[in-house]
Amino acid sequence: MIDAATLARNPALLKLDLYCKGARLDASCFIEGDGGRKVLRTRAGLGSGLELVLPGGLWTNVPVTEPFAARSPYVLHRVQGSYVLRHGGRDLAPVTLSPRPAWYDDTTAAGKPMTRIGTLQGTYLGIYQAKVCEYWTARPQKVNCKFCSVGLNLGVDDADEKSVAEVMEVVRRARDESGITYVDFNTGHYDGDTYLDILEPYLVRIKKELGLLVGFQTPPHRDLRRYDRLREMGLNRVSFCFEIFDRETFKEVCPGKDAEYGLDYYLEAVRYCAALGKKGPRHEPWVTNGEIIAGLEPAESSMRAIDWITSVGAIPTVCVFRPLVGTDLEHAEPPSTEDMVPVFRRLYEACMERGLPIGCAPNVHVSLVMLPEECRTLTARRFPLQVMKLKAMAGIFGYRFRRRLRGALGH
Ligand code: SF4
16 A cells, blocks of 8 residues: 555656545535536546546546445545545645536537537547447447446437537637647447548538647547548547457457457557658647556556557557446456556656657646656656657647647637
């Protein structure tokens, strides 16, 4: 068990420990009344928790509704209008509630609650587009990923039909009032590989009209050349969630992905798209992510996945497994922080060793995962030259982004 003094000194370790243990809410908390965000059950289930900002400006999403959180040593208290995280009954760290924007309580022109179109995940806007993933409706037996709650969530907090006009309306409000810089679309699997056809009209409109960074996460399309076109159009990020690197565990936990595409095809798509960074418009950054869930396979296997992803020039997105209520894995235990530390340490080190562009996007704070750059305090290794290079890149990205945004705003 990591002691409280170490957790108080190291916000990255605290963020990780909270993912693994969750927190309890003291009766003094008044989350929505104090301008915080309601706990929403959205987005492949990872966003089931309370959105908070930890010391050091680390945005996070803390599990509070799962049974394991009821045993947590962390309790959130409200003291004279401010929030403090206590650990084992003693004050550990002051925290702030991630602010709930005014548009969260508003509806679109068509009368739909705006949070059913998109929600903030940290400081970016996440949109789960289109109908439920078809692994959930497969017959004779559903073949959904066992950790996933999308089939439980849709129609609860996420609307299923979202017109381009509605999405544009919400993205504009989020840009103008919440200062978002990035919009992320996410779909499940649809027969006939229609997900890119469904997403393209949204991606193109946002990219052309709003000056924001735009990315998407879908299964790997069978025609990989489709990604050349999306890169050419100026899109900024593509993410492939293969979740698990160990082949047997992949088959068992992700039966639909295994039968439909297979792990090798996911890896091929990551490799192909990472290579597109050298093509396409030079003024538009391009990042390929390979996404995995740590805690569903041995830590060594997650670290092998990180090494493989970075070896092809992609950046790993590493989630911490959260056994969500109602899912096939709801009775599984979350991983231990001690097992997770080497994984996230490797995440930072591998990105720095390969010279990958981490932490360069302006104002993108992610609550659902530990970003690679957030993990730097988990290692004693220092990469001074790479840090200097990344600072320079962030400065250039930021300058170009602000200039384009001013153009889109007409001033
Ligand atoms: S592909 Fe798997 S994780 Fe993604 S929505 Fe479908 S069942 Fe859920």
